[in-house]
Amino acid sequence: MPHGFPPDLSPLRPGDHAVRIPGYRLVGRLGTGGMGVVYAALDSRGRPVAVKLMRSGMPPDVDHRHRRFQEEVRALQRLRSEHVVPLLDSGVSDGHPWLVTDYVPGRTLQRCGKLSGRRLLLLARGVAAALCAIHRAGVVHRDLKPSNVMVRPDGTPVVLDFGIARAADAQGLTGTGAPPIGTAGTMSPERYRGVSEPPSDVFAWGCVVVFAATGRLPFTASSPEEVMNRVLHSPPELHGLRGPLADLAVRAMDKDPKKRPTAEQLLKELDALGSPRSAAAPRDRPSRKAGDAATLLVLEMQQHHGNPVPWxxxxxxxxxxxxRRLGLTDRGLRDLVRRVAEEEYLELSELEEALAEIALRLAPHERPRYRGHPVDEDGLVALASGGAQEQALLRRLLGERSVIVERYAARHVCRHGLCVGKHLGRGCRVLRRLRSQVAEVVDRTREPLRELRHQIWAEHDTLGHPQILLPPDRELTDRVYATALLVRRRSAELDRHRAAVLALRCPTRWWTSQQEAVVRADPDTARGLAWVVIASVAADTARRFAEAAGRE
Structure with a gap:
């Protein structure tokens, strides 16, 4: 998908084409919610942004509603934090308030699966840092929940949709006879009583941390009324979460808001938990007490991927x-460390391979990383779903730098049933097979893509439009790798890509031929997947052709 949006971006619906946001071009849907629709859009410079258009079902006092909305926007403009999505623009179009933020690549916490160890601590600390910035700006989030926390490919959390609920009611938390605005399961006891202050966000932070670690909220029931009763009267369920972070989450979810720590206090205590002295080895990895310090050292080394030699x-x-403490006395490791530290100049490829080998020897159980990004199946999928920079990194990992996968990442001690059961001690076969499947699909796209470029050139001059060619070769290759990874086997991802391709109408022969190829393609073969990949990465060009033809 162009411009860094995910390849499975939902297309615009018929009614969306009538929406006009000055200075922005809508290209798809990122999501919908009770407050409105979030569109993927491009600004005047072609940069990806997210545009949220509020629904019309607001309080009847329009002037007062708009005034409150603008007050909220001014407060959000004061926010400065890497963990809060920045507000870029706002306004009103046809009576509907709208706002524009940066587009954040990644997945919501709701879709990330269970986190543990350092990743869980990074999530907890990042959300606490976001709350610090929000509360300092005089804003209460009021709807902090897993689906409002985006996790970037490198694991950094970013809080979305903060404070917008204030615009939903000019009087406060609720309207007459209406339930409180928020999400059952993360709302604090005082929110149900009509009070919305910073401690309410701290309560939600505790709920989010429990969800991140266990995949379940601490207050669940079959109905919102039962959830409310549990929030008001029952202790939280931690679903097996233990340790200092669990204790901090329990304090954050105290029924009495005065007994909860502030966001600043959360951040200080999390910093103490994250120090090398107090951090523990992740619970979901093989136990090796003697290796805890080595694991932390490897993680520290990987954090300096931008300039590792001085470190x-x-x-x-x-x-x-x-x-030596782990019994790794072989001369090869000593020579490897000394070579990297002492040689004045090393090729980048040599340096990266050496660092990967050091990490593998000291912490073979640790989730492998490359330039700060996890290199396992989930990490590679996150790169494929990210922007242009992430997709370029993915192409290097699976293509020209596949040595990192084959010699490093695929050799780490994973916990997949297939690898542990049939290939004990021989590394991650799942990751190696994944790369092989992607490479086979990509190889099948090369010749058809060259032919497609010639077909596009043949029809380009008839429209006289200078911006409708395929992207540059390198960018196109990056998208091919990303899309091939996402559709490498029959799945919901593949179905979405096929549906988007077949739904796009473009009056050109080359696009018709692409759609016919997708209809005929057998998704159980590398060749069939290659046709879906080619059409998917060419879809943006087809859209531009369709727009140019429509203007004539």
Whole structure:
């Protein structure tokens, strides 16, 4: 998908084409909710943004509603945090308030699965940092929940949809006879009583942390009324979560808002939990107490991926000391560390392979990373769903830099049933097979893509429009890798890509031929998947052709 949006971006619906937001071009739907629709859009420079258009079902006092909305927007404009999506623009169109934010690639916490260890701590700390910034700006989020936390491909959380609920009611939390605005399961006791202050967000933070660790909220029941009763009168269920972070979450969910820590206090306590002295090995990885310090050292090394050599020179004795403590006395590891630390110049590829080998030897159970990004199946899918920078990195990992997958990531000790049961001690076969499948699909796209480019050129001049060609070769290749990964087997991803291609109307012969190929394609073969990939990455060009033809 162009411009960094996910390949499975939902297309615009018929009624969406009438929506006009000055300065922005809507290209698809990112989601819908009770407050409105979130569109994928491009600004005047072609940069990806998210546009949220509020629904019309607001309070009857329109002037007062707009005034409250603008007050909220001014408060949000004061926010400065990497963990809060920045507000770029706002206004009113045909009576509907709208706002524009940065587009954040990644997945919502709701879809991330269970987190543990360092990833869980990163999530908890990032959301607490977001609350600090929000509360300092005089805003109460009021609807912090897993679906409002976006997790970037590198694991950094970003809080979305903050404070907008204020615009839904000019009088406060509720209207006459109406239930409180928010989400059952993360709303604090005082929210049900009509009070909405910063401690309510802290309560929701505790709920989000429990969900991130266990996949379940601490207050659940079969109806919103039962959930409310549990929030008001029952202790939270931690679903097996234990340790200092669990204790902090329980304090955050205290029934009495005065007994909860503030967001600033949460952040301080989380910083203490995250120090090397107090951090523990992730619970979902093989136990190796002697390796805890080595694992933390590897994670620290990987955080300096931008310029690792100075860090390695400062810490090589620590690395060698941990290797000796683990019984890794082979000369190869010592020589590897000393070579990287002492040689004046190393090729980038040599340096990356050396760092990967060091990490593999010291912490083979640790989730492998490359330039700060996880290199396992979930991590690669996150890169495929990200923007242009993430997709370029994915192409390097699965293409020209596939050595990182084959010699490093696929050799780590994973916990897949297939690998543990049939290939014990021989590394991650799931990851190696995934790369092989993607490479086979990509190889099948090369010749058809060249032919497609010639067909597009043949029809380009008849429309006389200069901006309707396929993207540059490198960008096109990045998209091919990303799309091939997402549709490598029959799945909901594949069905969405096929549906989007077949639904797009473009009056050109080359696009008709692409759609016919997709209809005939057998998705159980690499060749069939290749046709879906080619049509999917060419869909933006087809849209531009259709727009140009419509203007004539």
């Amino acid at each position: 390695l020179r400062r810490n090589r004795e620590r690395l060698l000391g941990e290797a």
